[in-house]
Every structure is written in structure tokens, then in C-alpha cells.
Amino acid sequence: MNRKVDVVVVGGTPSGVACAVRCSREGLQVVLVSFTSRLGGIMSAGLGVTDNVYAGFRAPIYETFVRRVREYYRAVYGEESTPYQACYAKGKLHVEPHVAEQVFKELVHAEPRISTLYRYYPVSVERSGRKLSAVTLQSFDDGSRVRLEAGAFVDASYEGDLAAEAGEEMRTGREGRNAYGEPHAGKLFAFPGGGPITPDAVDGLLDLRTVSDSGQRIYADPSGEGDDAFQAYNYRVILTCNPDNRVYPDRPETYDRSLYLGIVKKPEEQDATTFPLRSHLMLSDGSWSLRSHLPNDKLTWNDPLLLGANLEYPTANWARREDIVRKHKDFALGMLYFLQHDDAVRPEVRQEALRWGLPKDEFADNGHFPYEILVREGRRLMGRYVFTEHDALQASGIQRAPIHADSVGIADWPLSAHDCTADRRPGSLNDGVLNLADITRPSQIPYRVLLPKDTDNLLVTVCLSCSHMGWGTLRLEPVFIHLGESAAFAVSLAAELGTTPGKLDANRLVRKLADNRVMVSLFQDFDLSAGQEWEPAVQFFGTKGFFDCYEAKPEALLDWHTARIWAKSFGHLAAGGLNPLETAQTLAQERSLPSADPDPVSGNEFFQIVKYELGKCGIVGIQRPLETEPEEAMTKGNACLLLYRLYGGMLNNRMTDPKRKD
Template sequence: MRNLQIVALIVLSTLSVANGQPVQQECDVLVYGATPAGVCAAVAAAREGAKVFLLEPSDHVGGVNSGGLSFSDSNQMARDALRGLFEEFHQRIEADYTRRGIQLPYSVAEKDQKVWTYEPHVAARVIDGLLKEAGVSVLPRRVLWTVTKEGTHLRRVSTTNGELYTAKTFVDATYEGDLLAAAKVDWVIGREGRNEFGESLAGKQFPKPPIAISGLDARGELLPLITTKDAGPAESGDRNVMTYSFRLCLTANPENRVPFPEPKHYDPARFEVVRRYFNQEKKPILLWDLYPLPGDKVDANNGIGKQFSMGIIGGGNAWCESDSKTRARIWEEHKQYTLEMYRFLTTDLAVPPNLRETLAKYGLCKDEFAAYDHWSPQLYVREGRRMRGAYVMTQSDVLSNRVKPDPIAVVSFPIDSHDCQRVARGDGEVINEGTIYPVRLETVKRGPAYQVPYRAITPKPDECTNLLVPVALSASHVAYSSIRVEPSWMTIGQSAGIAAAVAAKLEQPVQQLDYPKLKERLLAQKQALELP
């Protein structure tokens, strides 16, 4: 079993040394985190002529794009504004299928709202090709250990295997914001109160109907899967993040189906609250979202509108601030929960027979993630640290203040947050808290288009002058709930890579780049910057 390699956050015991000294390698741009944003940043910087290292703490490259998220959220966005490497990624996926004589149910050339889907191994192959063609040095299993700063200048980073890396410019492309935190850049986690930025969608959110069941056991204690008896003041923020889960690639095709592994242990009592939910639900539905994929497969996802689903509410709260060993444990907890829930939903008599039978047809895919026992190697970290940078994006930047003088991307995904808490209200009601149902335009099923300013990915100049942060960028929880999807991060990541290469070439602080010159290079790499 290679379960812990999947997250690859266990400290390596053997140091890489030369003549008793740590090996030091130099580059122009160092990208930490081989997420889709990190891949795009690395490729874009390399295409600008920079020598690029892409360090990844795990042995998995591509984040959730090659880790099971195969249902592109760009169907809920203005695709005319998603150009550059995002468009090229999908063009290459389409070409991959076409070469093998497979007709996809969409065309990348048509900028409509059809769903763009692909299999994880195809995405991985395309990502590998992009990186190799660009000449990026991909260095997996490099876990960040320390950073060295000289004033506001980040000089080098070390990894747990004893290697040292110096660069002129750095890009933190992790979902968690690990490099920015190590570099002592200001950050927050969780949710703001409504008054901090005047956001109506901040604070506590209760859009789902309450469930008329008790969330307490016979002693008055919380049942498993209930997080609290008190959600806190409605207008206040907290340190809760939206639920994490896996995006599983599944199939019902017996020729490719691998049975779900048995959980290490299974306690039916863990799902007592779900059992009570089904006993009172008049219109029961399948609790996992299943999206059709090529290859007779489906992408299984946490259902944002469902009372119970694939995510452990509260299970990811400690992830970002934890050490390697604790993250490995949290990863295993999410896998264990998913396996137990699958068993519950396919065997427990409280679940309607048609729903049990529907889900039981599905298993893992023999031709996906073979090195990981066919399980996704990537936990879906929907929200981590958020930098407090030169400009903080808020709800108004998404809904009204949509034009910026220094745009590096156009984003148009709806404001959309999964659950953050599950609350037992007294002895007769359970309610989920934290969901923000997609805030869409009235005419089309997408969010309003708005420009992401360059200042949102730069730290304050008195904190760090050669770091860019395209994923854990500077935004409130509400604004982040719109930005937090891979099409956005890929686009912002590409712009971050271009800016990093330009800053390295000119040996300038990232905050002092001449925007017209940066814009020229963004457009040269086919980025879309104007609102559609």
C-alpha cells in the first residue's frame, strides 16, 4: 500500500548531501506546489525564457485536475474569458481523444455552457506533456522545510530531504498557502464577519432547510457527524473552512470495475444521524453527485445542496496549519470516512433499496490511479489559507466593483461555498451551516464576470518582495468562494508565472513591475483580460 505516499508529507529521513554539505540548486523562478495553478505558472514562466523548478511535496503532479476532478467547472463560467493555458489544456485533451478515435460530446472551439469532461489519466498525460515541452524541472517529494529571507527578499528554501533551492522569484501555488506562511507573509483562515468588509454573504449562512430530527444521543451528547450545538453569532466569522472530500473516478463497467476496498473498521453508529435523516425524508435522493465522464466512468463529488454527502464537515479545519504527520492522518480519516459511507449507503436498511443498488453498481477504475490502489491521490482542499496582500478582494469585487486597472485574469464562477458546520439545535432539529448556493446571473447559469487585479497575488511590499500567490491569494472567504475553482486558478497561475519570469529577468520587486509591460506579456501568451 502506498497510502501515505499519496500525500507524501512524511519527513524523509535521508539527507541529500555533497561533501557533507546540502546540495544547492539555482533557478530563476521556483514554483512550490504542482497544482493546476502551479503547472500553469511553471509552464508560463518557462515560456518566458526563465529557468524553472516546480517543487511538489507529494509524488502526484496536477492536483485535483489529474486527481479525480474531471468535471470542468468552466461550464459555469464565461469561456470566452478563459484562454491561455486553460484553453490549451482542454485543446490538448480534445486532441488526445481525437487521435484515439473518440468523439467527445463537446468542442473546445465552441464557447458554450456544455460540460467539458475528461478522464484523470488523460489529464495527467496532457500535464506531463506541457511541462516536458516547456523544459520545466519537475521535482516531486520535495516537502518545504525552511525558508531564508534577507529583509523582504526570499532568498532560498530548503526541503526535508536536505536540498536547498535558490531563486530570483518564488510562486506559492499550494492549495494551503504553505510557502507564504513560511515566508511570514500575513494570512488568515476561515470566514470573516459581515462587518469586516460589509459583505452580506459573510458570517453564518443557513440556506438549507432544517431537518426535523435530533442530533443528540440518549445522553444528550452530539451524534457523530454533528459538529456543534451552537453555530455562533450570525454576523460573526470563525476559523471554519468549507468541507473537504475526494473526487473519485468510478465505473459500473464490470470489465474495468474494481470493488471498493473494505474500510479498516466500520461502525454503523457513526451514521445514526444519516439514518434518522432517511427515516423522515419523503423524497430521498442519492447523496453523492455523479457526473458522467468519457470511458464509461463517473466523477463522484460532494453534493453542495445535499444534507449529507462525501465531505466530512469540519474534517479539514486543522489541515492547513498541521505538520506533515498530522496531514497524513487527516488524509486517511477522509478516506476512511468515504469508505465507511459507501458501505453504509450500499448496505444499511435505512437507505432506500433503489439508492443502495444504484451506488453499489459503482467501483473504482482499474485504469486509473493504479499506483495508488485506484484511489485518488489528491484530497480536494477547497479552501486553505488566504493571504492578506496588497489588495483584498471581497464580495463587492465579484458583484459590483468588477473592473480593475491591473487585471491579470477574468473570473466568472458563481460565489459558491460548501458546508462549514452541522448544528444540533436542541433535541429536535439539525441544520447545516456555511453553504452559499451559487450566486448566478439571471440569464445564464454562470456568475458575473470580474477582473482579478495583479495586486491580489502580491504580498504587502514590507513583507516579501519576490513572492507571488495565485491560489491562496488575497481575498475574503466570500470572494474566494467564487475564485476557488481550477479554471480560475489555472488562469491566475499562468499570469503569476509570467509576472514571476518578468520580475526575475528585470531583478525587480514583484510589486514594482510596470503593468503595461506585464500586460504585453500576458496578451502574448493569449490571456484574456477584458470583461466579456
């Protein structure tokens, strides 16, 4: 079968759903391809928790998903009910898999321009120069094939198979310390409870939800060498303690109790030989620590991690992948059986373990077991920019992470990783485990990490261009959903302008995102849900270095010090030569100088110095775009709005050409 559409989105993940829905709402015909018989990826397969520390509005479709999940629990159980109260707390969503799947399906099925193919995967692509022209998909069930032609393609899968089929450079494993100069690259060992690595340099300037795992002493292997290891996989098994909804699985045919004996040993007795797995369970003191509770007496079980068993998965064919995931499934069910029945487990722990079983109302056609494994880290694109550890740390001379002029989203989760190998040092966790909550800063995600080097009409929204360490802050579903919607806006804007996503003017795209309330710059002193007129402008100029910390203070009066730097930098932007980091550093450096003038600037005064700076770039004849009292002091928010409207006119009228005289 052959078919032609505007865009093909490969991956029925949350990112793929968000991308397809936004493309449809922008008027594009979409085919959404799911590798499984479900939509929602790991969110519909047991993850159940949106890991984020920023609780504000970040992107429309993400917020729609959160709102609809909450509406479901309120409508079904009531506003005062325990399930409704449990589904959302401090900006973090807790959702049962069948509810997540239902919401994702409703989002897709409400869009008449989306066609969905279930249980298909890409087997080949066709291309012409720097553009893909078609992809051929094959059915997992009967081997039949479908050929889809499109103007744009999006790889929103956890595996990155479309990008790989397109011949793009992909990477797995860990880089060495010298690859990007990352302090924590390569093999490392965390010793819990040792305190932060460095003092919190911006203490008090960020009001984000805390992460309890922060505070580690890190020992990095002196060699600093990279390897082929990466974070272990596991099923996010859903368990319930409700007897009326609980079933106990059978013992797996492959059950081997020796695989689990390590978890009943004390930490000092565990080594790579006796402890080839990872568990959050602390059985040596008789306790079973359960986390990530969901509504209706359920939890998403984040154990066990079978270390090293996933290394072939990213690049393997699907037959081999099925063998790997089957091994992980048997391992998970075997661990549950061990905890519930083996004499090596303390009686009180066995008793507690027997309170929990698989839920009857989840995955009913799959033995109440999740449909897919958590691919915690797989292929990573080597795109037009590589996001590294440095992009999530405080930048030199300012009080926020590095600034990217082409930012299309934000990451807020700490740089972190699960176990990569079973190697240990005395008293340490397994090799690779870390959580750098004390030094990670909310970061801007450049558009270039979605763009392959050699293809202009392909975007990658999950297997992003980053290092292993950079992946540690990008690897969350809220980020993937956010970027899926950003990619859709890029596709629709490119179609509108008659170009490809890879050739878009990044400033036009960032402006499109800001206008549509897609966060590109995180500020902690206002929320995008408020709908203030200046919000898109502040977001846009947050990517241009106009703010050197996480506070925009849009209601504060514009001072002469800031006004002069903004006007000069705006001139550079109009001429195509702006360096955002230098702008932010200049703001921070000159603020402390005796010559810095803190007096407020009137609207007319600011407009005049902007005209002067533009004139130096050859741009003349501009008109005041904002109706305010000329002699009144101007707020920072309105100053950004004035510049934003000016720049919009320049984009629309091609006034950025220095030779043009108006």
C-alpha cells in the same frame, strides 16, 4: 544539494504547471516542486470537471490544456464516439484523472528548462530584506534536503506552505460581517428554491452558462460574527459502472455505520446530531442522485463531506495532515460500503449503489483511490489587496463588477460555498452552503491579491488574498491555471526589466498579458481566439474603466460623448492619476444627459482631442500611431488601438513624466 535557478514554483498543481511552463517558454530556468508523486493536483486526483460559466478563450495554457484533452479523446476514440462527446460541453471540460495527468506531464516534459522535484515540501526559507533568496525542501521519502536559490518564487500549492514559511500573514476561517461589510459574511443558512436574493440588475446583458443551483433564500445569522469554520474537504472519488473496469473496495477497518445513518433520514429528521456529514445523495425518496459524469462510464463523486474534520489541516504539519486525509479516505470508502450493503438503505438504492465501484484504470498503485484530497479552502494570504464579496457584485453606477487597473485575470463562477458546519435551521441546508448565481458578476482579479505585503519576489497563485466570501468565486481550477500563467509573465517581465514582481509597474504587466492573449477583462461580444488587432487594446482599457458593461462593441462607431471621456481619462492615465471606476461611472451617467453627443468622430478629430488632453498634462509632440483615413469615422476598437499604441510609446520612452517636453 544546492542549486540556483531563475524561479522556483512550489506546487505541482494545475496552477503550478501553468506557471512553470510559461516561465520556461519565456526563457527562464525553473524548478517545479510537487508535494506528491504526480503532476496536476486535484485535476489528476479525481476532480475531473472545470467549473466555469464563461466558455470563451481565457488564457493560452488553459486553452492548450483543454484542447489537448479533447485531442486525446478524439484520437483514441474517434470524433463520433461517446467519450469524445462527453469530454466537453458548453465550455466545460470533463476529463478522467489519468488523462488529465498525462496532459499535464506532457506540457511539463516538453519544456527543457523545467526540472521537477517530486514528493518534496518547503521547510525553511532564507531572505534578504524584502526578497527571498533561497528555499530548503525536504523529501517525504528519505528526509533528504535540497536548497534552491532563485530570483523569484511562486507558491502555487493548495496549502500555502511557502508563503507561510516566508512569514507572510495567512488566514483561515470566516470573517465577520463587519470586517469588510460583506452582506453574506459569517454564519448563514440557505433555503433552496426560494428565488434570488435580489432582482438580476443586468438581466439580458450576460450570456453565460447557467448554474442549476441558483435561487436560494438566505438567512444570515443576526450576530454577523466570524468563526474558524470553512468549507469541508472530501476526496473526489472516481466511480465506474463498467463491470469490466470495476472493483469493489474492502470495508475500512475503521468502519462505523452510525456515521452514515443520517443520510437515510428525511430532511426534517436530520439535525447536527444525526447528520454530521453532507451528501448530495437524496436517499429518503429512494433515489441516488449522481452528478459530474466523466467519459467512459465514470463519475467524480463529490460525497461525502466530513464536516469539521479538516479544521486543523491548513496549518498542521504533514504528519498530522496525513492523519486527517486518512480519516477522510476511510469515511468515503465507508459511505460507499454503507450504501451498497447496509439494511438501513432501501433495496433499490443498494442495488443502484452496487452498480458502481472503483475503476481499475485509475490510481492503480494506490488501491484505485485518488492520491490527494480536495483542499476546498485552506490558508488565504493577506496581501496587498483583499478580494471580497463586493469585488464580484455589480459596482455602483455601472453594469459590471468593480474595475481594477491591475487586473491579471477573471473569475466567472458564482460566489458559492460548500458546507462549513453541521448547524441548520428548520428546512435549511447546512450552515455555509450558498450559491449566489443570481447576483454574482464576472470579476477582474487584481495583481495585488497575488502579492504578499512584505516580500517582493514571491507570488501566490492559489492561496490568494481574499475573504472567505471572496474565495467563493476565485476557488476554481480555471482561475488558478489562468493566474499561474499571469504570475509567470510577471516573473519574466520583472527579470527583463531588472526588478522584482512586487515592484512592477502594473500597467506594463497588464499590457504584457493583453499582448499575449491572457484575459484581464471579460467581454461577452468578442472572443480572444479571433485574433483581432484591437483585442489587446480593448482588454487593456477594460481595466481602465473605458467600458461600463460587459459589451465592448469594438466595431461600433466612436461617438463624441465617449471620445471626450476617453481622451480625458487617457490624459489622467498618462499622468498617473486615473480612477477606472470613476471613468466608467462617468460614461454611464453622462450617456443619458441631453448634452451627450451621439454623432460619430473621425480619426483626425479623436487624435486632436487626445493631443489636447495630453498637452494639459505636459505631454507634447506625440505622433499619430495608427494608419487610418483621417476623415473617416473611427470605430471604438480602433480608437482603443490608437490609445494603446500611444501609451506603449510613452512607456517605452518614459514620456509619462509630466515635466518632459518632446
